[in-house]
Amino acid sequence: MSARLQDKVTVITGIGSGMGRAAALLFAAEGARVVGCDIDPVACQATLEAIRARGGEAVGLPDCDPCDPGQARRLVEYAVNSFGGVDVVYNNAAVARMAWIEDMTCEMWSTTMRGELDIVFNLVKAAWPHLKQRGGGSIINCGSVSGKMAYEVLPALAHAAGKGGVIAMTRQLAMEGGTHGIRANSISPGLVRTGATAPLIDDANWFAPMKRKLMLNGRVGTPEDVAYCALYLASDESAWVTGADFAIDGGTTAW
Numbered sequence: 001m002s003a004r005l006q007d008k009v010t011v012i013t014g015i016g017s018g019m020g021r022a023a024a025l026l027f028a029a030e031g032a033r034v035v036g037c038d039i040d041p042v043a044c045q046a047t048l049e050a051i052r053a054r055g056g057e058a059v060g061l062p063d064c065d066p067c068d069p070g071q072a073r074r075l076v077e078y079a080v081n082s083f084g085g086v087d088v089v090y091n092n093a094a095v096a097r098m099a100w101i102e103d104m105t106c107e108m109w110s111t112t113m114r115g116e117l118d119i120v121f122n123l124v125k126a127a128w129p130h131l132k133q134r135g136g137g138s139i140i141n142c143g144s145v146s147g148k149m150a151y152e153v154l155p156a157l158a159h160a161a162g163k164g165g166v167i168a169m170t171r172q173l174a175m176e177g178g179t180h181g182i183r184a185n186s187i188s189p190g191l192v193r194t195g196a197t198a199p200l201i202d203d204a205n206w207f208a209p210m211k212r213k214l215m216l217n218g219r220v221g222t223p224e225d226v227a228y229c230a231l232y233l234a235s236d237e238s239a240w241v242t243g244a245d246f247a248i249d250g251g252t253t254a255w
């Protein structure tokens, strides 16, 4: 076990699967005190147990949805009560409804705004005074390629708006946080195989045009590809990095 995050209190949303789980395991292996949450209690618990089984330190709220401001505050208070403060906030979890504009309902639109924008605002708002009190910290927000360009096979109208908003919010947070030592960066993953995308990737018709956008011989990303970027941003190795968006996308946005 190395210690790139030794004793850093890291709040991560959506640790039950995919990139959130990968980050929680990696952060804990690097010495972080992980505070996780998910809306899937069984999956959340499984990640917490996997961390502890490997000798890591982790606590979590298995029924916490930071789309609700009160739940976001609850998560931050839980981190402060458990470990005395907050050093890193990783807004990984998101809820998106996918539909082409003709099928997109107002309800789907608002659910996505709440699940991609409110969720980030709520947690950052709750954690901000604690990050200030600590003399600084790192906010990592999950954007997406969809926040920067359109994929021909993805009905991503609301999702594109949400993730584009996350990338924009992150720049503003970086500017406002600078004087407090608070850094804010976004990671914009390309197509990563997780529970959310596996059925699509396994559909040859859907995947063919997506594959053409992946420079590295069509390789789809893994949750760990993204977690390593998050690890860098959570650590002091990125002390002079703020207001940036990291394309972890196999070259997708470069051609």
Ligand SMILES: NC(=O)c1ccc[n+]([C@@H]2O[C@H](COP(=O)([O-])OP(=O)(O)OC[C@H]3O[C@@H](n4cnc5c(N)ncnc54)[C@H](O)[C@@H]3O)[C@@H](O)[C@H]2O)c1
Pocket (backbone or CB within 6 Å): 013, 014, 015, 016, 017, 018, 019, 020, 037, 038, 039, 040, 043, 064, 065, 066, 067, 092, 093, 094, 095, 115, 119, 142, 143, 144, 145, 188, 189, 190, 191, 192, 193, 194, 195, 196, 197
């Ligand atoms: N998979 C991709 O190709 C891809 C690409 C770009 C961006 N992203 C983004 O990456 C992030 C993680 O996606 P993933 O593919 O790992 O997803 P996933 O579905 O594999 O895992 C998401 C986890 O978050 C939990 N979750 C969902 N809503 C929640 C909420 N409101 N509160 C707490 N927990 C919640 C889920 O229960 C699940 O355990 C998301 O922000 C997503 O938009 C994914």
